[in-house]
Amino acid sequence: MSKGLTKRSDDYSAWYNELVKKADLAENSDVRGCMVIKPYGFAIWEKMQAEIDRMFKATGHSNAYFPLFIPKSYLSREADHVEGFAKECAVVTHYRLKNAEDGSGVVVDPNAKLEEELIVRPTSETVIWSTYKRWIQSYRDLPILLNQWANVVRWEMRTRIFLRTAEFLWQEGHTAHATKEEAVAETVQMMNVYADFAENYMAVPVVKGTKTESERFAGAVDTYCIEALMQDGKALQAGTSHFLGQNFAKAFDVKYLSKENKEELVWGTSWGVSTRLMGALIMAHSDDNGLVLPPKLAPIQVVIVPIYKGDEQFAAVSAEANKIKAALEAAGVSVKYDNRDTYKPGFKFADWELKGVPVRLALGARDLENGTVEMARRDVEDRKAAKKVVQLTDVVAEVQATLEDMQNSIYQKALSFREQKTTKVDTYEEFKQVLDEQGGFVLAYWDGTPETEEKIKEETKATIRCIPLDAEAEDGKCIYSGEPSKHRVVFARAY
RNA sequence: CGGGGUAUAGCGCAGUCCGGUUAGCGUACCUGCUUUGGGAGCAGGGGGUCGUAGGUUCGAAUCCUACUACCCCGACCA
Incomplete structure (x- = not known):
C-alpha cells in the first residue's frame, strides 16, 4: 500500500x-x-x-x-450477428498438446485438429x-x-x-x-x-x-x-x-x-x-481519497478502528468495540473491527478510505472516558467535515441513519452532477464547444440518418448514446444537416 | 496492421550515450527496539539468469544482430 x-x-x-x-x-x-x-x-x-x-x-x-x-457454424446462422462479433472471437482449433521434440516444452499436437472449430462465446x-x-x-x-x-x-x-x-x-x-x-x-x-x-x-x-x-x-x-x-x-x-x-x-x-x-x-x-x-x-x-461505495453495495459498511497505548488500553477499547460491533450486526449492519496491531490508526484511516467503507468509527481511551465514539462518513471528501462525535448509546441509530442518508446523498450528488452536465444545443458550433469545454450529455436534434451520425462521430468523437424514452416531441432541425427532426437525442463521448 | 516507445528485485525507477571493482535508489518485505487521535522513527537484514538467443571484446546491463513480450498513438470496439 x-x-x-x-x-x-x-x-x-x-x-x-x-x-x-x-x-x-x-x-x-x-x-x-x-x-x-x-x-x-x-x-x-x-x-x-x-x-x-x-x-x-x-x-x-x-x-x-x-x-x-459454440460451434463455428452456429455463429454464422444470423448474418448481422456474425458480422458484429466475428472480428473479436477467440477460436479453439485443437484439443491436445504434446511434448516438443526439442524438449522446449509443449506444443499443439497437429494431429488433434478439431473437425469444426469452436468459438469461445462472445x-x-x-x-x-x-x-x-x-x-x-x-x-x-x-x-x-x-x-x-x-x-x-x-x-x-x-x-x-x-x-x-x-x-x-x-x-x-x-x-x-x-x-x-x-x-x-x-x-x-x-x-x-x-x-x-x-x-x-x-x-x-x-x-x-x-x-x-x-x-x-x-x-x-x-x-x-x-x-x-x-x-x-x-x-x-x-x-x-x-x-x-x-x-x-x-x-x-x-x-x-x-x-x-x-x-x-x-x-x-x-x-x-x-x-x-x-x-x-x-x-x-469515488474521490481523490479513494473509493466511495454506496452503503447497499459495500461489503463492509462500518469499520471500527481502535486507538490505544499499551495492552491494557487495547483490551479496554476492544471490549467496547466488540460490543458496538455486536449491536450493529444485530441491526443488520456489516461491521469490521480492525484490530491489527501492526498498523497505526492513521494508516488504517487512509486504507479504509481508499477502500470506500461508508462509515468509520474511531474509538480510543478518550472516548471510553466520555462515553463517545468518533464517526466519519466516507461521502464527505473533506476529512474534518466528515467527522462527528456521537454518544455510545446512540451509535446504532446514528450509523443506521447515516448509512441511509449516504445512499441517498450519493445518488443526489451524482444526479445533480449529471443535470449540470446535460446541455441542450441547437447549432453544431455550440455542440462542439460544449463537448470540448465541459463534456457530458448533449441534447441535440438529429435527422435520423446513419450518415449524419457517422459524420458527427468522425468529426467530434461523440456518439448518439440513445434516443431517450422520455423525449418530448418537439420539432427542430438537425444540428448537422439542417433537416427536420422530431426530437432531441443524447450525444456524448463515451467509454 | 501502420507510427512511436519500453523491458534491470514484488511494484516503481536510475545506471546504457562514453564497456571496467561487490548493479544502485524509492517503496514493499523480514528482525529488533521505541511508537499508536491522520499514511511512524531508528538500526540491521533478505531478495537480481539486467526480456530471450547469438555475436564483438581480456571484460557486456552497457556495443552489434535477430527474436519475443508489453505499453502509448492511430485503425477497430454489442
Whole structure:
C-alpha cells in the first residue's frame, strides 16, 4: 500500500487505474486484456449479483447454464450477428498438446485438429436458440424466461480494467415468447430492472432509451439501454436489453404451434449487464481519497478502528468495540473491527478510505472516558467535515441513519452532477464547444440518418448514446444537416 | 496492421550515450527496539539468469544482430 492517489483533475484515467489497484479491487493478469478480480472487488460484484439475481427471480426468471464453446457454424446462422462479433472471437482449433521434440516444452499436437472449430462465446444467443429449437413445439412451452451467469470473451483491441476486458463476467437473459407484444414488454421490463438497480443500489442515475441502428446489438431489432455519466463527463453504457424480433427464431428454425394450430416463429429477447458495472460504480462516486461505495453495495459498511497505548488500553477499547460491533450486526449492519496491531490508526484511516467503507468509527481511551465514539462518513471528501462525535448509546441509530442518508446523498450528488452536465444545443458550433469545454450529455436534434451520425462521430468523437424514452416531441432541425427532426437525442463521448 | 516507445528485485525507477571493482535508489518485505487521535522513527537484514538467443571484446546491463513480450498513438470496439 503506497501513499497518494493521482488526483482526478490531474489525470482522470491514471486516477482510475491506480484506484482499482490500490483499493484491492482487481489487477491486470499475465494474459493480455484479462483481469484478476481480487477478493475485495469480487465481494462488491457478489453484492451486485445477489441483488440483480433477486430482481430477476422476482420477475419470473430462472437461472440455467449453457456451454462456453459454440460451434463455428452456429455463429454464422444470423448474418448481422456474425458480422458484429466475428472480428473479436477467440477460436479453439485443437484439443491436445504434446511434448516438443526439442524438449522446449509443449506444443499443439497437429494431429488433434478439431473437425469444426469452436468459438469461445462472445455472447450466447446462438447456443441458446439452437437449444430452444428442441425445447419449443407448442404455445404451451412458452414463454421461456432464462438467465445465465457466465464469463464471455471478446478479443478487444484495447482493454481497460472492468470497463472493457477481453474476458468478463456477466449475466445474459434469453427469453422466448409467443407474441411480439410480450417480447417487447419483456425487453422494456428488463431495461427497467437495470435502471432500478443502477439508481437504487448503485446510486447511479441513468438515462433510459433506445439505440440508433448503427449502435444496435448485432442481430437485434431494437436495443434498449441505460446510459450513465461519469465524473470526467464521458458516458458509459451500463446495461442493454434487446428485442430480437424473430431473427434468431428464423436463424435456428424455432417455431411453435399456436392454439389455432398454426405454425409461428418465436419472438425473442436478450439482456445483460457485466463487470463493467464495477467500473461505473467506481467512476461515478469515488474521490481523490479513494473509493466511495454506496452503503447497499459495500461489503463492509462500518469499520471500527481502535486507538490505544499499551495492552491494557487495547483490551479496554476492544471490549467496547466488540460490543458496538455486536449491536450493529444485530441491526443488520456489516461491521469490521480492525484490530491489527501492526498498523497505526492513521494508516488504517487512509486504507479504509481508499477502500470506500461508508462509515468509520474511531474509538480510543478518550472516548471510553466520555462515553463517545468518533464517526466519519466516507461521502464527505473533506476529512474534518466528515467527522462527528456521537454518544455510545446512540451509535446504532446514528450509523443506521447515516448509512441511509449516504445512499441517498450519493445518488443526489451524482444526479445533480449529471443535470449540470446535460446541455441542450441547437447549432453544431455550440455542440462542439460544449463537448470540448465541459463534456457530458448533449441534447441535440438529429435527422435520423446513419450518415449524419457517422459524420458527427468522425468529426467530434461523440456518439448518439440513445434516443431517450422520455423525449418530448418537439420539432427542430438537425444540428448537422439542417433537416427536420422530431426530437432531441443524447450525444456524448463515451467509454 | 501502420507510427512511436519500453523491458534491470514484488511494484516503481536510475545506471546504457562514453564497456571496467561487490548493479544502485524509492517503496514493499523480514528482525529488533521505541511508537499508536491522520499514511511512524531508528538500526540491521533478505531478495537480481539486467526480456530471450547469438555475436564483438581480456571484460557486456552497457556495443552489434535477430527474436519475443508489453505499453502509448492511430485503425477497430454489442
